[in-house]
Amino acid sequence: MKNQRFHHRLGFAIDGIVSAWRSEASFRLQCLATLGVIAVLAWRQPPMMWWAFLLIMCGMVLAAELFNTALETALDHLHPERHDAIRIAKDCAAGAVLLLSVTAAGVFAAFLVDTFSS
Numbered sequence: 731m732k733n734q735r736f737h738h739r740l741g742f743a744i745d746g747i748v749s750a751w752r753s754e755a756s757f758r759l760q761c762l763a764t765l766g767v768i769a770v771l772a773w774r775q776p777p778m779m780w781w782a783f784l785l786i787m788c789g790m791v792l793a794a795e796l797f798n799t800a801l802e803t804a805l806d807h808l809h810p811e812r813h814d815a816i817r818i819a820k821d822c823a824a825g826a827v828l829l830l831s832v833t834a835a836g837v838f839a840a841f842l843v844d845t846f847s848s
């Protein structure tokens with residue numbers, strides 16, 4: 731299964747994103763928030779640096795949510811019973827998503843202040 735052709739690997743990655751979209755309400759919300767950020771960027775036409783900052787932040791939140799979903803899915807399958815180690819692993823992954831989401835909200839707030847005060 732290693733080293734498959736690029737279009738196969740691309741298909742697997744897209745399958746993962748579609749599957750997270752179907753199963754995770756948080757991922758759907760984050761995708762919609764990303765579209766909202768892109769709409770505001772397109773409306774305000776800020777300097778390219780703001781596009782870069784905000785798109786990086788949105789990408790990192792979405793990627794972190796996919797990692798979180800991957801971890802939860804694997805852990806639930808491999809160890810359906812409750813265990814403290816599983817709780818800590820899931821809580822850490824959720825914490826990573828939270829940290830990136832708060833940082834992204836902070837960057838978006840800074841952009842709003844900058845764009846509406848000038």
Ligand SMILES: Nc1ncnc2c1ncn2[C@@H]1O[C@H](COP(=O)(O)OP(=O)(O)OP(=O)(O)O)[C@@H](O)[C@H]1O
Pocket residue numbers: 754756798802809810811812813814816817818820821824
């Ligand atoms: N097997 C387990 N053993 C111990 N605690 C668990 C276990 N599964 C879940 N938990 C606890 O419940 C919390 C929620 O876990 P769950 O798998 O339901 O995530 P979720 O609510 O679907 O999260 P998300 O919204 O990110 O998908 C975990 O962060 C953890 O604290």
